[in-house]
Amino acid sequence: MALVLNEEQRFLQDSAREFLANNAPVASLRQLRDSRDPLGYDPELWQQMAGLGWASIILPEAYGGLDFGFTGLGIVMEEAGRTLTASPLFASAVVAASAILLGGNEAQKNELLPEIAAGRLTLALALEESHHHRPSQIETTAAPRGNGFVISGSKSFVIDGHSADKLLVVARSGGETEAEEGLSLFLVDREANGVSVQRTIMVDSRNAANVVFDNMEVDASALVGELGQGWGVLEPVLDRGRVALAAEMMGLSLEAFERTVEYLKEREQFGAKIGSFQALQHRAAHIQSQLELCRSVILQALSAVDEAPDQLPLLASLAKAKLNQLAKLVTNEAVQMHGGIGVTDELEIGFFLKRARVAMQVFGDTGFHKDRYATLCGY
């Protein structure tokens, strides 16, 4: 597994950074927020991103994909983290696309993946039911009826839930409430009868929703993967999502930190640049050391997706826990070191602080992943 980017990957990094800086800077997110944009992202930008191949980066060529590997996706996620770019990249092109790829039958893959890859179709994963990530604690039911199923239950924190064309629903078709057995995945239209969606305005100005399924009837063809075997698909899909999010958090942490270090070199108090004060230097240097460790973790976790899936659970939890901790540390220090201006809405640092808090909760907070890592280590 490579811990150094190759030439093609470095080229992707440069071009992604340039594209996003020119077309989707943090100011774009501010504009989406201030205009109360009903979609929550810029569809033209998403078309451009798809045109660059980002929506298809992890998909095989057979389904219209670029087949550039998960490390390539991580590079794009990291750069999009630097600019806090809102787009369906994570929910649709990473999480949902992985679920179809890993769990779908050939007909579903042929029908859905090329559309996702082209940016014409967006999906969202409807998973969470409580205010903490508990992926197997599912009370939403899928009961057989006629040729299909009836789905009932409530979902929250559905990323892109109000804007996606289709929802991938995790429901229980058997087993106890907390069991990993008995979970099933269903793909439904967001606008179908029996589905009601409430957009939630989150602190990061990005998209999430509450979704209620009220005795929603679906055909048997809506099932993705085997009935009751959804966990076998869901867990690797979540791990891919966790690693991708960790890469995004690496980008937002780097950007917030670099902006802060620049500020330390400019701001003067007591007749000196504040960056010359050892109290601040040591805190900044400590962050740099953690950034270096996190960089290695991210690269290893990204390459494990393609090259060592057996190591993915441990590495995904390592990456998400480490980056949760880093993003919290960096964004708090970034605000503190900017002083008074750090708590103004005018300065963009606050956007990084807010996005970090949401990303820290998605697919498992620090405690969740520490517990999972320890359990995988046998203690």
Next chain:
Amino acid sequence: MNAPARRDIVQDLEQFRSDVRQWLEENCPPSQRQPITPEEQYYGGRHARFPSEDAKLWFERMRDKGWICPEWPAEYGGGGLGPQEAKIIKEEMKALNARTALYSIGIWMLGPALLEFGNEKQKQQHIRAIINGEARWAQGYSEPGSGSDLASLQCRAEDKGDHFLVNGSKIWTTAADKCDWIFCLVRTDPKAKKQEGISFLLIDMDDPGVSTTPIELISGESEFCQTFFDNVKVPKDNLVGELNKGWSVAKALLVHERKLMSELGSDSPREVVPPSTAARQYLPFANGKVADAQLRSELVDYDMEMHAIGLTHFRTFEEKIAGVRSAAPLVMKYVGTEAEKTRSELLLAIMGSRGLGWEGEGFTQPELDTLRLWAMSKAMTIAGGTSEIQLNVIAKNVLQLPQS
């Protein structure tokens, strides 16, 4: 690099690996595959004796094979191999639990600096003697009045025409009472600005006027000494690099020292118990988890940090091969030694009162070792540049923050 060429290299390395494995299997005596105790470590030197016949045999075979220092030039007794081959030897030795045949500050610290800055005569004399275990070296950097502020050092060497006359003292000279030679930073120009009047000198510890006293530490050990120089005559040939340019030699050497210290936890002579192993022995479990939530949380924080540090060691190695520069090597001493201290504190917490034994009956040897290692770990974030100095270096060289 095109694909076939890369495949050839990989195949060559795989062949090399299997050759190394076979050679080690055939040549490493079974007794040299057991965990080593501090008493069994062979440091070489004029007065050294091998702890056993097998240790002697093992050392001589490794020496003749050129694997004491696989990456050093063959003309001075090294193996003349590349970093990938050297890594393979290290990995295969570890896989076999093969002992380190020669422990040596000469290998870890002086050698690399001498290869970079020494003249041909110095390399011929000292590099070979280091590899052959004929000379044991001590480091003469710190002084009682010059710790973190190393460049304020006062030990002086006066130019007396055909020799230098050295007066002063050096502290934290590791095992200097058993060493043959000491490499020293000395002040050769008292009028110049701090770093600019310093030279790098090699001093034979048998020379008249050199004396050494051990210092007892909180661990109860006296590994470190203070060494005194009283009108010691040192030949001009023993100057490494240019006069008054010793600081650049010193800095290069410190890089090696910090790299060594960042890796020390994984290569300790005493048996290092992983905290998760100790947890299974000393802590109650409930439902397959450590029952004490606080200790479990600290344990997983430590394991994740070490996992990340291990991956970063791999990354720095890959970057070296690929010719990529990053800031990672500059943070490793800080994160590695801080983690080492965390590990020791965690072990004590896990072992409770069984981790507090100082000596004698009532405790197992690993328990006693754990406590002594805990005391020794406090020195890790001080020696070779304190953690605070490491942070200063990162702030200055990586972040390029303004200096006061």
